[in-house]
């Protein structure tokens with residue numbers, strides 16, 4: 001065997017090795033390419049599947065939305081049908097009631113005539129037999145009995161009618177939102193030209209397109225027009241008169257005498273028509289008395305309706321007191337206080353039963369609607385006003401007119417409501433023994449003024465607080481006068497500081513107004529979302545109106561909006577607040593559990 005290896009042999013061996021390596025690499029590349037092709041195929045497969053799944057999911061979502069929309073439409077249609085059914089029943093009942101009333105009157109007349117005849121006959125038939133007279137007397141007695149029966153049926157029908165009325169109001173919810181779009185007025189044009197923002201700013205963009213829908217054309221330069229729709233319980237257009245607006249508010253005044261607290265609140269941007277809606281037009285806007293009457297707003301018309309309803313009740317059974325407050329720069333002022341400007345400021349407190357109260361607030365007794373209006377008109381001069389670029393007679397404060405009605409003989413519905421709210425108060429403060437005099441006193445103080453309470457405690461003295469049921473007689477729920485209140489609120493206008501053109505102290509006023517209105521919006525938001533804490537105390541306005549907004553009072557928010565492009569941002573903000581308020585109603589159908597059954 002040679003000791004050295006031939007170089008050619010070494011090369012040949014290396015070439016052989018390299019060729020072998022190359023072959024195995026090529027095989028590996030082939031293998032990887034095959035794997036790659038398989039993976040591509042799998043990927044394509046997955047993509048097809050994914051697209052298919054996505055399509056399925058979209059289809060399912062569309063189907064779900066369609067189903068949901070259909071269910072919503074069906075519910076809405078059902079509710080409308082139900083409401084119209086209730087309206088029809090109400091109509092039928094009122095017809096039946098009319099027939100009963102005339103029948104009872106006829107029967108009464110007939111029995112009177114018969115009685116007269118009997119008397120005549122008995123005097124002329126002294127000689128006739130006693131049997132005939134007895135027979136006639138029996139017939140008269142039978143007629144009198146049937147008359148009594150008819151009267152009783154009449155009473156029952158009247159009560160049922162009242163119940164139905166409240167059911168209709170309740171079906172519409174405890175918080176109702178109405179919207180009023182005012183007409184384009186001369187100052188809309190003047191302001192647009194002076195502000196230099198071009199003629200487009202006076203263009204009409206907010207429309208009442210039906211009885212319950214408002215449409216806003218949102219115009220943005222270079223963008224197609226976008227229409228936004230808002231639905232409310234009732235929408236009034238520029239052509240709707242003050243009477244038409246009040247017609248929709250009127251049922252709430254009936255509820256007031258049935259034991260409900262009622263609050264009617266006008267909300268909107270400055271110059272949008274809140275004072276016009278609540279009070280009526282400023283005296284300089286209308287010339288004749290007839291015209292002035294036709295222009296009367298919700299407050300004078302509500303007062304007139306209230307006194308009309310009271311006049312149908314037994315004389316002296318109801319008394320009315322008025323109080324007027326103003327929330328200015330987050331302070332509450334009693335505008336009826338006789339102790340001069342300096343001492344009119346008042347506090348708002350929360351009582352042990354969770355209601356808000358203004359201690360030492362002045363209440364003036366009133367006997368007619370004109371008396372109410374005289375008082376309000378005389379003190380309205382004290383209300384803070386300030387001309388702004390938007391509105392020359394702009395109100396800088398929130399005005400709250402309260403009519404408190406005391407009834408000595410409340411009807412059955414009102415009594416049932418009183419029992420309910422007493423029960424609720426007890427549930428609200430479970431830690432207290434409800435029969436404890438301390439607790440009763442606190443609760444009663446919250447509900448009734450001190451003079452009334454003194455009278456009731458004087459009639460039922462209890463020497464010392466005790467923790468066991470008190471055997472001494474106490475005023476029953478039906479004995480103390482029954483009180484309900486009607487709060488009529490004309491809010492100050494929300495506004496954009498830049499647009500109002502105010503400075504200095506007026507700027508502070510605008511900031512206080514805007515803060516209190518955003519506190520109101522926060523409260524509505526918290527209620528709509530059913531948050532555990534409702535921030536009533538963030539502003540005096542919400543603290544003062546706590547019972548009306550979150551309690552079981554019937555609240556009507558009257559949104560006032562300007563129709564022009566210039567105020568479209570503010571109008572959209574107001575419409576948004578109205579939508580929020582409606583969500584409170586949707587989320588909390590509070591009356592369902594409280595439905596009254598008075599038979």
Ligand SMILES: Nc1ncnc2c1ncn2[C@@H]1O[C@H](COP(=O)(O)OP(=O)(O)OP(=O)(O)O)[C@@H](O)[C@H]1O
Nearest residue numbers: 182270271272273274275276281391394395492493
């Ligand atoms: N529906 C309407 N029809 C006719 N005129 C109206 C209507 N609404 C408002 N106006 C007029 O527009 C002007 C401004 O209205 P109003 O004083 O009620 O505004 P406002 O919302 O109370 O403003 P502010 O919050 O600044 O006090 C008034 O001259 C009023 O007469």
